[in-house]
Amino acid sequence: MPLLAYLDISFNYLYGSIPLSLGNLQNMTDLNNHLSGVIPDIWSNFKYLYYLDISNNNFSGKIPSSIGSLSYIKFLFLGGSKLSGQVPSSLQNCTSMDTLDMGDNRLSGNLPSWVGEAMPSLLIFRVRNNSFTGHIPGQLCRLSNLHILDLSHNKLTGIIPTCLGNLSRLKIELELDSERYEGSLQVATKGRIMEYTETTLYPVNSLDLSSNNLSGGIPQELTTLSELGTLILSRNQLTGKIPEVIGNLKDLETLDLSHNKLVGEIPASMVSLTFLSHLNLSFNNLSGKIPTNNQFQTFDDPSIYGGSLALCGTPLATKCSASGNGNGETLSGWDKDDEDVKDRLEKLWFYLTVTLGFFMRFWGVCGSLMIEKR
Template sequence: MDDFTWVSHLKSLQRLDLNGVSLIRAQNAIKVLSKLPSILSLSLRACGLGNIHLSHAYVNSTLSNVQYLDLSYNSFEGELPYLFENMTSLRVLDLKFNSFSSSIPMFLGNLTSLVDLTLADNKFVSIEGYNEFNGHLPDWLGLFTGLKELDLKYNSFNGSVPVQLGRLSALTVSLTLQVKPEWVPPFQLKKIGMKSCNIGPQFPQWLRTQKEVESLDFSSGSISGAPPKWVGDMPLSDLDLSHKSISGSFPNLPSSVIGLGLSHNLFSGPLPRDIGDMMPALVILNLSDNLFNDSIPISLCKMTSMLRMDLSRNRLSGNLPHCLNDLQKMWVLKSASNRLSGVIPESLGEISSYSG
């Protein structure tokens, strides 16, 4: 999509979902959206957005009314823009899988309506005015009194938990579930995060009853059995089964997945020849530290929304497919520590980061 001006005529629009639609050339997209007087919900996941789009943002915008904003799986870099500072109505802000760096700014403390904040898989190195991510948890986290979910994984915080976190009365913590195999939950979940939980060795049968799950994180836990076939029927967009001991061939997965983490397991055998047809919407693919062998399937080149692909530390052989350069959004490709041969295609020089 090259021109986004037509959206400016939708004066009564309250919800806009353009997930997966390429807006790389529509540099006026956010500027146009910032003038919509009624907009409350914006979902722009995996749209190829970058800093150039933010530079065209309208300063005196109506984005202060937005309650839901999803900019995940894009290519934003550098500091968090002050565009967010005045978005005081935000309840959900999802910025995962970008390249934001530097400090997490103090102005996030002004967004006191937030109940869900996701900053995972960026490059933040410190919290502004406080300590680095290997230091103490900041006191200002206690300002988010409506927060229902707090995700601080993949860090090295130490020290004591600040007493200010006691203000987060809406958080549910230290939950222990002891269920029978035949248990059927009286609810339907959209997000299940059970990282490092003592579940297993097989996938729990109650999970089969969850028909609306979009995000599933069973990483670093005790499950060692292969994903059952019914996982392929779930409407997943994010699946993380990394850092486990799962063996077997590449699993049957839903075509809706856009973020897939299977790293640090014992998967073996060849990658499916039609993997690009199986999951055409993939944006993040991490298969590192497994035992996959044989050649790299050419069908990977059909994943035109791909941003990051990690195939390192496997037993893959043959040549790197030249068509990988057709993945114009991809800026990270890792294929080191395999059994690849031949000449590295010159076309891969256009990828921002290649490790092979």
């Protein structure tokens, strides 16, 4: 079938390798399958292939370097297999790429920095659940159209690049072009993994850097991504305070900062996140009073704040002090000695006041009689 252009053999029980004769289909534009075995290095002959989905199968071995010869490729789905090794540098020849999904494999090495230089139109970059190491390359910040970035569940180190705040697609509301999306993609949001198709994928704005070894603080520059809907930074080694202006993320629906080393109070600006429906701040070192306005009235699950012993207020059992200074001190947290000292001071002040009042009244009367003898 030399003129065959579209082949979909997905959701079957086929086994074995992709037949080498498939390389003769030079007019192929769309290939969708769920096979197993090793991916053959036959892709140099596919001159017009723009969609390749060989995800969710049992492929093993490396990503064939000949995939880099697919100059028209826009959608490449390689996720959900057992692919190993490093990402071939030949993929930087795929300059028309819109979606690159290599998640849920066994890929290793550094994240390819050339993605940010060679694929300027990239909308989705997903490498979730691999073994990538090293720092997050700053070149990714050049992808002005990027709106789904999933680097979670790897072994990345270093700080979160401040330049991620330059991702303009997440800063400005743009006109959506649904024709630039094909296939389906799994995205973590609202505490679970959800699958989106081309008809529901384009409005999703997500930044997921969870389950790595990232350190340093949360860059304040991230709070300029006003169109961001999901921000997941959980299970890292992040320190410092939650940015005070995090309330600028007006479209945020999911915020997960759990399992880090964050300190300080929950910023008051977070009550401005009126679209927020999933929040997780557990297992940090946060302190002070939990906000109670707007969306925080719906966050009545104590596990949202679990592990931060210095937090107080609803929905926790620990009540805040009457002073309302937000420092997290509570009557139940004081030592017995501190209470005794407080009681003694109050009694001493009472006796001093009574004694002083008595002498003032006494001498006010007797003193005047002594001066005016008549």
